[in-house]
Amino acid sequence: MRGLGAPRAPHSVARSVAIQEGAMRIPVAPVTALLALVLLAAPSWAQEQGGLGLDLTSDAPAEQQGMDMGLDLRPSNPNADLLPRFALVGLYATERAGAQQASSWLEALARGALSSAMVAQASDLVETRERLAEGHDAAVRCAEAACFAEPAELLDADLLTTARLSLEDAGWTLRTWTYDRDLRVVHEDFVTGRNPRDEDFANEAAAMLSKRLTALARPRAMLTVNVNVPQAVVKVGERIVGVGSVEVRQAPGAVAVEVSADEYGTQTRTLDLMPGARETVDVMLEISGPAPDGPPDDSVVGVASSRKAPQKSLFKRPALYTVLVGLAAVGAGVVMGMAAKDVEKRGGDADGDGMFDVTRKERLDAQSQANLATALLVGGGAVTAGSVAWLVLVPARSAPASTSVAPGSGGGASTSLHIMVGGSF
Numbered sequence: 001m002r003g004l005g006a007p008r009a010p011h012s013v014a015r016s017v018a019i020q021e022g023a024m025r026i027p028v029a030p031v032t033a034l035l036a037l038v039l040l041a042a043p044s045w046a047q048e049q050g051g052l053g054l055d056l057t058s059d060a061p062a063e064q065q066g067m068d069m070g071l072d073l074r075p076s077n078p079n080a081d082l083l084p085r086f087a088l089v090g091l092y093a094t095e096r097a098g099a100q101q102a103s104s105w106l107e108a109l110a111r112g113a114l115s116s117a118m119v120a121q122a123s124d125l126v127e128t129r130e131r132l133a134e135g136h137d138a139a140v141r142c143a144e145a146a147c148f149a150e151p152a153e154l155l156d157a158d159l160l161t162t163a164r165l166s167l168e169d170a171g172w173t174l175r176t177w178t179y180d181r182d183l184r185v186v187h188e189d190f191v192t193g194r195n196p197r198d199e200d201f202a203n204e205a206a207a208m209l210s211k212r213l214t215a216l217a218r219p220r221a222m223l224t225v226n227v228n229v230p231q232a233v234v235k236v237g238e239r240i241v242g243v244g245s246v247e248v249r250q251a252p253g254a255v256a257v258e259v260s261a262d263e264y265g266t267q268t269r270t271l272d273l274m275p276g277a278r279e280t281v282d283v284m285l286e287i288s289g290p291a292p293d294g295p296p297d298d299s300v301v302g303v304a305s306s307r308k309a310p311q312k313s314l315f316k317r318p319a320l321y322t323v324l325v326g327l328a329a330v331g332a333g334v335v336m337g338m339a340a341k342d343v344e345k346r347g348g349d350a351d352g353d354g355m356f357d358v359t360r361k362e363r364l365d366a367q368s369q370a371n372l373a374t375a376l377l378v379g380g381g382a383v384t385a386g387s388v389a390w391l392v393l394v395p396a397r398s399a400p401a402s403t404s405v406a407p408g409s410g411g412g413a414s415t416s417l418h419i420m421v422g423g424s425f
Contacts, residue, residue, distance in 0.1 A: 082220045082276050086119035087128055087157035090140040094166040101196040112206025118217035122157040131155055145186050148179035159216055174205045178212050182251040220249040221273035224280040232261040232285060259283045323387040329380025337373035340366045
């Protein structure tokens with residue numbers, strides 16, 4: 001039996017080889033079709049099930065943490081315009097190791113400042129440098145209110161901060177100076193750490209700045225001033241805020257609003273603005289003096305133009321000198337008239353000798369003096385009255401009050417004539 005079974009071994013080996021070759025000859029086409037069907041069906045099934053856990057439908061990049069972190073400045077936030085405006089001027093590093101980490105420190109400070117959501121960004125670092133221009137380096141090193149005032153106005157920032165990173169006796173120290181434009185004071189804070197690369201050190205500094213800004217930040221008040229005169233100048237406190245109707249962000253508290261314009265009266269109002277309030281003030285300016293009911297008359301326009309025109313000097317007007325000449329003539333006439341009156345008093349026979357006390361020649365001379373005095377008084381009075389009328393009436397030709405001067409002058413002259421003509425000569 002063993003001899004008969006031994007020759008069959010090669011047949012079994014050949015059969016196993018044939019079976020393996022048959023297994024290797026499985027058709028490839030059905031397998032490929034099955035894999036393609038699975039790959040095509042998987043995406044459609046994933047969409048029906050709500051996705052595979054990753055939303056790729058939006059092309060917008062993910063938000064980056066930066067200068068706008070922690071503050072919603074979109075139009076959906078109605079109170080964003082009432083937040084105090086904050087600007088980080090920069091950081092001054094005295095050591096090379098600190099200067100190498102300046103950008104990281106600025107990012108940390110900016111993130112800490114805006115994370116409180118109590119301030120709004122007035123400008124980023126690039127815009128701040130552009131606005132301050134040549135004064136930026138001096139502003140970064142500023143630590144007093146005097147040098148903070150101008151940068152705060154240029155940036156329109158209510159709170160302004162500069163920082164310095166230096167190696168001091170206590171170790172690495174970051175100091176910040178925060179300027180409050182409302183109160184015009186500077187607040188200094190500092191924090192120490194191991195080295196400039198320490199993240200805990202930077203985070204502690206950011207928290208320190210956030211705490212300081214939270215303590216100083218006060219919501220603004222929105223003040224709207226409506227004026228009926230487009231060229232009116234609006235002044236709030238000590239600052240001119242605009243011309244005509246304006247809208248201004250103002251620190252809360254008592255404030256004086258002054259509105260003025262040329263040829264109009266000035267109006268001043270005192271307001272008590274509350275934090276976060278929006279207040280509107282309507283100011284109606286009135287023209288100085290009575291306003292005309294209808295179109296301006298030519299005579300009124302002439303009077304206004306004559307008042308505005310430069311007046312000629314009184315000593316350069318010829319009428320002044322004719323007045324002096326007339327007064328001199330009147331004075332001479334009065335003197336000569338008094339002399340003639342004296343001769344008239346001595347014209348009788350006082351001693352009773354039957355002869356006049358004056359000679360015929362004296363009598364004739366006195367009569368001539370009386371006639372000359374009358375002529376001087378009449379001529380001088382007329383010249384004086386005419387010159388005075390010219391001086392008074394020409395500058396205010398249309399003023400009714402000025403016309404009353406002429407009769408007074410003429411009355412004075414007629415009174416003098418009446419006194420002298422009433423004599424005996």
